[in-house]
Amino acid sequence: MISRRDVVTDSAIAVVAEQGVRGLTHRAVDALAELPVGSTSNVYRTRDALITGIMGRIGDLNSQQLDRLPDMFRDSGKPAQEIAVDFCMNWLTTDRNRFYTMIMLSLDPALPDEAVVAKQRNMRSINEFIMRFGQVDADLARRINSSVMGMMVSELMAGTADRSHIEQYMSEFLKWKRDIAAQS
Template sequence: MSTDRRTLLADVAVTVLAESGIRGLTHRAVDRMANLPPGTTSAYFRTRQALLTALVRHLVALDQAELQEIGERPPVPRNTDELAAGLAAFVERRLTGEGRRRSLARYACAIESVHHPELQEILVPRENAGRQVVHDFLTAHGLTDAEERTITLLTCVDGVVFDRLVNGGSVSVPEIHRLVAAALS
């Protein structure tokens, strides 16, 4: 079986999920959106659970690659303003275009994982260069509990993304600046 075809189907499944919700994620819907003959998706992913698992793995791989790239880009934030600006830009990317599609799919998968614990294991936050930048920033500011505060700060940032997806609106640097300041206090 072609890895490229599996990747294509998983990517199309992300779009179907983002546009139609968890109930709209079917083999047929993926076939239709991918302009493939009926039965193609089920030939690669026999069950709906196999399709959902492939979708989640693909989503996590995309997110990890993005976060790794963000963390490897110079310069490393030197102050609260720079970190807040970087996090605000990240949130804005999660609310538009490709980022919005992936965010909607990610949250749908997170809810679905309550009923499918095998998905929770895949969705667990992972180490990456983006997360490390936040951790290093907090450590450089003398925090002895930087790991715990990193998790709290990034959870709050994730909450902002969720809120804006559900309730609309955009994010502001001052709003994120307040979250960073709270993490430092």
């Protein structure tokens, strides 16, 4: 069963995705979650606490999804490129609110210190996953993450989430990764 905290936080993620960071208020979250007025402030007393909660929840959801990815590779029988495309498409469609909110809040120069810590923990977790799964060093993992995130942000900004764009990018990206590995 999903906790009230998660209901509030998931609704807050949707508020940012639908109304932008400026639209994030306790009242807007209560309304979207169809909770009595004041429910969000009972969970997160301040807007900074709410933003920190959002960043923490995004990191938790990202980690859960990344933890399942190796099993998907092993069990699906699909080629790595297809699973990578599926993963990106998921973040750009099904989990668009989470991805959009993660990007928007990550770019906010007024992000509370605790939220910055949660953001850094999330990015570190993604980079560590790439290091383990891709069997690459920390620097290459960071570059891979930056490259894939950049492509996804470009798709998000264009409003396309076009599978053929993602497939072409992944094909070129995996060739680049193989070329780098061959040079090492």
